[in-house]
Every structure is written in structure tokens, then in C-alpha cells.
Amino acid sequence: MRSALPLERPLEQAVKPWVTVVWNDPVNLMSYVTWVFCTYFGHPREQAEHLMMQVHTQGRATVSAGSLEEMEVDTQAMHGFGLWATVEPAGGSD
Amino acid sequence: MWSFRAEDDGYVTELDGGERAVLAELVDEVVALLGGEIEPEVGLGLQLGGGPVTPPDDVAVRRLLPDGSHDAELAAEFRRLTEADLRVTKVTQLLRLRSALGTAGLDDPAGPAPEEASVVVAVGREEAPSIAAALNDLRLVLAERLGIKSEVEAEALQRLALLTEPVDPEDADEATVRFLATVSTMLGILQESLIQLMLKDVGRGRASH
Numbered sequence: 001m002r003s004a005l006p007l008e009r010p011l012e013q014a015v016k017p018w019v020t021v022v023w024n025d026p027v028n029l030m031s032y033v034t035w036v037f038c039t040y041f042g043h044p045r046e047q048a049e050h051l052m053m054q055v056h057t058q059g060r061a062t063v064s065a066g067s068l069e070e071m072e073v074d075t076q077a078m079h080g081f082g083l084w085a086t087v088e089p090a091g092g093s094d
Numbered sequence: 095m096w097s098f099r100a101e102d103d104g105y106v107t108e109l110d111g112g113e114r115a116v117l118a119e120l121v122d123e124v125v126a127l128l129g130g131e132i133e134p135e136v137g138l139g140l141q142l143g144g145g146p147v148t149p150p151d152d153v154a155v156r157r158l159l160p161d162g163s164h165d166a167e168l169a170a171e172f173r174r175l176t177e178a179d180l181r182v183t184k185v186t187q188l189l190r191l192r193s194a195l196g197t198a199g200l201d202d203p204a205g206p207a208p209e210e211a212s213v214v215v216a217v218g219r220e221e222a223p224s225i226a227a228a229l230n231d232l233r234l235v236l237a238e239r240l241g242i243k244s245e246v247e248a249e250a251l252q253r254l255a256l257l258t259e260p261v262d263p264e265d266a267d268e269a270t271v272r273f274l275a276t277v278s279t280m281l282g283i284l285q286e287s288l289i290q291l292m293l294k295d296v297g298r299g300r301a302s303h
Contacts, residue, residue, distance in 0.1 A: 025234075026237070026242060026243065026244050026245045026247065026248045027233055027234055027237045027242060027248060028230065029230075029282070029285060029286055029289065031286060031289045031290060031293065032226065032230060032285065032286075032289050034293070035226070035289050035292055035293055035296070038293070038296050039223070039296060045293070045296070045297065072162065072172060072175065072176070075162045075172070076162070076172075076176045076179070076180065079158075079159065079160060079162070079176070079180055080180060080183045080184070080227065081227050081230065082158070082227055082230035082231050082234055084157075084160045085162070086161065086162055086163050086164055087162055087163045087168060087172065088163070088164070
């Protein structure tokens with residue numbers, strides 16, 4: 001669990017200024033989203049399911065962070081699977 | 095019915111000729127929508143890096159190739175960099191599904207009647223992710239065509255497929271929607287069952303991706 005030190009977020013955003021956000025879609029199967037998160041990002045099943053539930057219940061989840069180029073690669077991969085994802089500047093609401 | 099099961103080094107299900115024909119037709123339609131017609135020597139003939147910057151006109155294709163950013167400039171840049179590549183990815187996945195469906199009994203008018211030509215559809219472990227992605231794209235296109243915009247509408251569609259009272263033969267629209275609802279359900283069961291098997295194999299360390 002991340003600590004809430006006020007200095008940390010600005011530092012992280014300087015190093016990883018962009019994020020990939022996956023958006024909810026009424027058609028995508030929860031199991032499929034979980035599977036994508038497991039295999040593409042290498043998350044353990046529980047964490048992948050947690051992220052998937054966040055997409056499902058909150059409409060979106062941040063799935064990765066890094067440079068613009070890195071986020072474009074992740075976003076393209078998500079689109080390849082049929083998930084809708086966007087590249088967003090870090091520090092947006094989540 | 096329709097669910098994949100694990101067998102040997104892959105996953106199998108059975109589909110009759112009618113079911114395979116419907117799926118094959120849908121695959122062909124979406125491949126065409128994506129501008130795909132693979133010519134082995136030429137590839138898809140799409141330019142990489144100099145691609146379009148405006149979203150596709152067709153809403154179904156736009157769902158398959160959505161904006162990569164809420165910022166218009168970034169979205170255009172993303173599309174320019176990635177759209178051609180994504181079309182290739184998706185067409186390749188769809189053609190793998192087409193191949194898995196086989197051709198036995200599909201195109202031969204002198205062959206057995208569709209209902210009788212029940213065939214094993216086998217998917218190797220390595221290609222399962224491609225098949226799952228292809229099934230997903232088919233479901234996305236169908237949903238766009240049916241105007242599904244929310245979970246509520248998606249569930250309503252599923253219930254439609256379960257209706258037992260016969261469709262009014264005079265109502266072509268209702269027949270179409272009911273038919274598409276059934277196809278959508280079939281695709282959902284195919285995809286869900288395949289993914290559950292794939293997830294099990296991830297757990298066993300036998301994933302391929």
C-alpha cells in the first residue's frame with residue numbers, strides 16, 4: 001500500500017509522466033479483461049481481478065505508467081485485444 | 095453446448111454446419127470491414143507510419159480501432175502510428191479463427207445438409223489468445239450493430255436469445271434481432287469457455303502469449 005507522503009506523487013509523475021487507462025465496456029467479458037491483465041502485464045490473478053473490478057465498477061483503471069512511447073505501446077496492445085484504453089497524463093483523477 | 099473443453103494440447107468444441115457458416119460469414123464481414131484481404135506476397139498493402147489520422151466512419155470499425163487519447167492531437171498521432179498495425183493484428187486473428195472453423199461442409203452445396211455437418215473445432219494452446227481476441231472483436235461489432243451501449247442493454251440482449259415463444263413471421267426486424275442475439279450468445283459462450291480454460295493454464299504456468 002503506497003504511503004500518502006505529499007512529495008511522492010509529483011516525483012513519480014516527473015519520472016512517469018504518462019499512464020494507460022483502460023475504460024469499461026459493456027461487451028467485454030470480465031474474465032477476458034482479467035486474462036489480458038494477467039498475461040500482458042504479468043499480474044498475479046488476484047491483482048488482475050482487482051484491476052478488472054475497478055474498471056467494471058468505477059468505469060476505468062490505470063494499468064501502467066511511464067513515458068509517452070511506453071504508454072502508446074500498452075494502449076495499442078489493449079486495442080489489439082479489443083479493450084478500449086487511452087494514454088493520459090499522469091496525475092489525472094483516478 | 096458450444097463450450098470449449100480441454101483436450102490433448104488444446105481446446106475443442108463442436109459446431110454444426112449452420113453455426114460454422116454464420117461465424118465464417120461474420121468473420122469474413124469483419125475482415126472486409128478492416129480492409130483485410132491477405133495476399134501472401136503483398137501483405138495487406140497498408141502503409142506503416144503514414145496511416146490515416148481520422149477515425150473510421152463505420153462505428154463498428156471505430157470500436158475496433160478506437161481513439162488512443164482524449165486529446166485530439168495525441169489521438170491523431172496515435173492513429174497514424176498504430177492503426178495500420180492494429181488492422182493487421184486483428185485481421186490475422188480473425189483469419190486464424192476462420193481457419194479453425196474449417197471449411198468442411200461450409201461451401202459445398204452438394205455436401206451434407208448444414209445441420210448434419212457437426213464438426214470438431216480445435217484450437218491449439220498457442221493460438222487460443224488469437225482466437226479469444228477474434229471472438230471478442232466479433233462480439234464488439236455485433237454489439238455496435240445492435241446498438242448496445244450499456245450493461246443493461248447487453249443483458250437484455252442475452253435474455254432475448256433465451257426467449258422460447260416463436261418470432262412473429264411477419265416481423266423481419268424482430269427475427270433479425272433475435273437471430274443476432276443468439277449469435278451473440280453463442281460467441282459469448284465460445285469466448286468465455288475458452289478464456290476460463292486459458293486462465294486455468296496461466297495458473298498452471300502453461301500460458302502462451
